[in-house]
Amino acid sequence: MARYTKRGKVWQYEISYKSKDGKYKKLRKSSFPKKSDAILAASEMEIKLGKGFAVNDKDVLLSDYFRQWIEIYKKGKISDVTFLKYENILMNIEKYFKYATVKSLTRTRYQEIINQFSKTHATPTIERFNSTIRASIVNLIDEGVIPLDFTKNVVIKGETEVKKEKDKYLNFLEFKRLMKSAKSRINPKYPSNFMIFIAGMTGMRFGELLGLTWDNINYDKKYINVCQTWDYHFNTGFAPTKNEQSVRKISIDDSTLEALSNFQAEQTKFFRSLEMINRHHLVFSNAVTQAISNNAINKQLSKLCKQSGIDTPLTLHGLRHTHASVLLYKDVNILAVSKRLGHKDLSITMSVYSHILKELEEKENKHIASILEEI
Structure with a gap:
């Protein structure tokens, strides 16, 4: 159950929860202009915690996470030529998701970035790009680092014509x-x-x-x-x-x-x-x-x-x-x-x-x- 307090002109929520190691901890967040804003944010956080969302895990850039993922799960297990394709995808992640962290990405933000990528790429290329990112974040979802798959239901339509x-x-x-x-x-x-x-x-x-x-x-x-x-x-x-x-x-x-x-x-x-x-x-x-x-x-x-x-x-x-x-x-x-x-x-x-x-x-x-x- 969340507790709400007013600190100066803003509201703060405090949630007591049980972490993965079995210890009870408190999560606080403030800067809400209205109590109703704090209540809404606390409700969303409680839902995430109920699903096992790891709120205290360090947030990282998507590009850094993807680089680690291909090093652990792909390098040495696929051909050098195929690994080059993953490195090419990493290059595009660094370019288009420059400052995006795994926790900051929402479906809306992800769609916005995919729309930018679509302006200079054909549909099959975008589909491969999206499916590879989706495959890489499965672990983040399973481990509760992020609460949802931000690639789900993304709309893909390339603006570059595919070779006839x-x-x-x-x-x-x-x-x-x-x-x-x-x-x-x-x-x-x-x-x-x-x-x-x-x-x-x-x-x-x-x-x-x-x-x-x-x-x-x-x-x-x-x-x-x-x-x-x-x-x-x-x-x-x-x-x-x-x-x-x-x-x-x-x-x-x-x-x-x-x-x-x-x-x-x-x-x-x-x-x-x-x-x-x-x-x-x-x-x-x-x-x-x-x-x-x-x-x-x-x-x-x-x-x-x-x-x-x-x-x-x-x-x-x-x-x-x-x-x-x-x-x-x-x-x-x-x-x-x-x-x-x-x-x-x-x-x-x-x-x-x-x-x-x-x-x-x-x-x-x-x-x-x-x-x-x-x-």
């Missing part, structure tokens, strides 16, 4: 032109063109392509064994695949096998002429820097697209989308496509390619209708 789906992949005819253009320009001096060709024909990720070695090519059984990546972020050499499902065998056609065989022979000759040793046996080895940079490969891809009369802005990741899209359009089973891409589970494939699956569903509906009309 049509700009992420090529249609079948454009894809054929690009592959023809890349294949005609294969040269061991400049392995970027060959990497673009193999990326298009396999759907492999950039890191997987960089980590591909010649002993991963099985010419007899016609497949590429994907079992490692190359750490291009920190340039530390070989690294594990993105997930367990990413370790896979990708079947390849005779024409692609022949291109690989020819490139291997030409690369060997070229390196011998330079008296250079391909010490890691990399398929896509640059004579100067060994591994090709992500920036270099995307620049070359953009150049190839222009030479092929393709206006669609495309990245190497977009080429991976193209590979999958072409297979789906050509009626390859989605489970086979998912395994070929090395997705963790089928739901990821269905989510990423939902726009294509919807078009295929419409196509199948027409097919079903034509069958039923024959009955």
